[in-house]
Amino acid sequence: MIKTHMKNSRPLRKQVLQSWQLYILLLPAATYVALFKIYPMYGLQMAFKDYRALNGIWGSEWAGIKHFERFFASYDFWRVLGNTIELSLYDLIVSFPFPILLALMLNQVRAKLFKQSVQLVTYAPHFISVVVLVGMVVQFLDPRLGLINGLIEFFGYPQINWMAKPEYFKTIYVLSGIWQNTGFACIIYLAALSGINPTLHEAALMDGSSRIRRIWHIDLPGIMPVIMIILILNAGHILNVGYEKVLLMQNPLNLEASEVIDTYVYKIGLNSPLTNYSYATAIGLFKSVAGLIMLIIVNYAAKKAKQATLW
Amino acid sequence: MNILESKQDKWFLAANYAALFLILVNVLYPLLYILSSSLSSPQAVVSGRVWVWPVEFTLDGYKVVMEYEKFWLGFANSMFYTGVGTFLNVVVTIMAAYALSRKDLPFGVFILSIFVFTTLFQAGLIPEFLVVDALGIMNTRWAMIFPTALSVFQLLVARTFFEITLPEELLKAAQVDGASDLTFFFKIALPLSAPIIAVLSLFYAVGHWNQYFMALIYLRDESLFPVQIFLRNVLVQNEVDSSLLTGLGSVEAQNGLRQLLKYSVIVIASAPMLIVYPFLQKYLVKGALLGSIKS
Structure with a gap:
């Protein structure tokens, strides 16, 4: 950036003044980021204090790292952390290949109408809300009226109350996620596939390569950089399972398997008779820091392996 | 082939x-x-x-x-949040994306890296909750609109769009004709942005229409609830x-x-x-x- 300034041979201050119209365009976005993304970081100090609404964030008393100690020592720590990582990894490992596979398969289809129909239908679940998705899951798995139990009964087996069993929670979460997201997630791979140089395929055709060989030796390596980037991004989000879907699928009976860091923070901070902002902030901060470290490690590993990286 | x-x-x-x-x-x-x-x-x-x-x-x-009146009240509220929210999203995103796509913007890269950093490291639920509270928009319609006024990811997509669609020669030619930055943005950049506005609108609108967690924590008045909260009560909690x-x-x-x-x-x-x-x-x-x- 400095170089371009020197090339323009104008002082920086003058350049800034001359660009005032661009800064005006930037102003709403910058205000938003400052107010809703950066300003909250000031509140992170609550994690090291005993927050009392009466004294405010600044005036509350320092408490050292006692909230972190309490979390690490608590009975819930390993269960919540374990559930979070288990659910994320399960989801990542099982769901990740599906969009890639679908994109490679769709890329082989020449019949335009068929290709568009498959795309149209598989995108649809992405536009359904999480609430409706979970509502559908609950309907389908209903112990008495659900479609799945209807099938099980038809074949002469006893019905199962799926949502009440902790051992099924993660599988229901992952499978419903595959149904909802595979089609839409495959768009980015389709876009990457369309960017592969067609002369590669023509040359391979001259050599008499089969379709499967061309997929394996041309298509897959061609989209590998995109695959790696998406993998890194997903791996960096392992602790971010999110509030929405887990919270909706949670019930007292499956809590043992469904309590994750995000829902735990929500309960302690906002949804219990005795809310504790400082404790909840500390747990949230632990998650943010651990998540950032994880992202850096994964990116570093990808760099070592000579793969595409974020930076 | x-x-x-x-x-x-x-x-x-x-x-x-x-x-x-x-x-x-x-x-x-x-x-x-x-x-x-x-x-x-x-x-x-x-x-x-x-x-x-x-x-x-x-x-x-x-x-x-x-x-079912409650349902239609929620439906109307969701229409409002989606309409107003998406409009604000697109305006904020397009303006910032164009400014940040300009290679000659002083501190442009620096500002962009701060934006990206906020996606990698977040303050978390409680601090963000307290900011919404401190701004006095808790339990108002604005609590459903302002906290998600911009997605940095969509900003990056729109910025790439401008970098590709607007060659530097175009800007140079306009500047020779005496066009200011704002004139160039409104007269040339904006009319060319229909495709990216369509993509942004769709993504933002889906996000608003399907939003329920923000309503759960920021809204208390039933008259403000979006349709998703209604759906949660009926579908997940079986309250009819x-x-x-x-x-x-x-x-x-x-x-x-x-x-x-x-x-x-x-x-x-x-x-x-x-x-x-x-x-x-x-x-x-x-x-x-x-x-x-x-x-």
Whole structure:
């Protein structure tokens, strides 16, 4: 950036003044980021204090790292952390290949109408809300009226109350996620596939390569950089399972398997008779820091392996 | 590339079509089942006789929804949040994306890296909650709009769009003609941005329409609730206003209608987004392409 300034041979201050119209365009976005993304970081100090609404964030008393100690020592720590990582990894490992596979398969289809129909239908679940998705899951798995139990009964087996069993929670979460997201997630791979140089395929055709060989030796390596980037991004989000879907699928009976860091923070901070902002902030901060470290490690590993990286 | 396929390739293609057809059926079936159930009689739904098509066709479920005031209040609120929220999102994103796409903007890279940093490291639920509280927008409509006024990811996509669509020569030529930055933005950049505005609108609108967690933590007045909160109460927590079901006599009939009602609200609440996206489908791939170039 400095170089371009020197090339323009104008002082920086003058350049800034001359660009005032661009800064005006930037102003709403910058205000938003400052107010809703950066300003909250000031509140992170609550994690090291005993927050009392009466004294405010600044005036509350320092408490050292006692909230972190309490979390690490608590009975819930390993269960919540374990559930979070288990659910994320399960989801990542099982769901990740599906969009890639679908994109490679769709890329082989020449019949335009068929290709568009498959795309149209598989995108649809992405536009359904999480609430409706979970509502559908609950309907389908209903112990008495659900479609799945209807099938099980038809074949002469006893019905199962799926949502009440902790051992099924993660599988229901992952499978419903595959149904909802595979089609839409495959768009980015389709876009990457369309960017592969067609002369590669023509040359391979001259050599008499089969379709499967061309997929394996041309298509897959061609989209590998995109695959790696998406993998890194997903791996960096392992602790971010999110509030929405887990919270909706949670019930007292499956809590043992469904309590994750995000829902735990929500309960302690906002949804219990005795809310504790400082404790909840500390747990949230632990998650943010651990998540950032994880992202850096994964990116570093990808760099070592000579793969595409974020930076 | 339409050269004769080898025998192996023919088999492969046939298997490929078959597998894709299976995927199509698997994704479509739950959607079709919901739609068919919403159009079947309560008795057919409760006794599990609906498999693919509606059984004993009726619009009773939809008739009950029509009288469900809470649902329509939520629906109207969601319309408001989606309309106003998306408009604000697109304006903020497009303006900032253009400014940040300019290579000659002093501190442009620095500002952008701060934006990106906020996506990698977040303050978390409670600090963000307290900021919304401190700004005095808790339990107002603005709490559903301002906290998500911008997505940095969409900003990056839009920035790449401008970098590709607006060559530097175009800017130079306009500047020679005496165009200021704002003139160039409004007269040249904006008229060329229809595709990216379409993509942004779709993504932001879906986010607003399907939002429920923000409503859960920021809103307390029932009159402000979006339709998703209503759906959560009915679908996940099984809370149906029983006053709507009275006058039906038997408990069984009430229970049947309760099920029918669930299917009907799913259909109505999901319809707006499911009707809109096919029209914007062609833009989605372009948007993804921009995203992949960025990464």
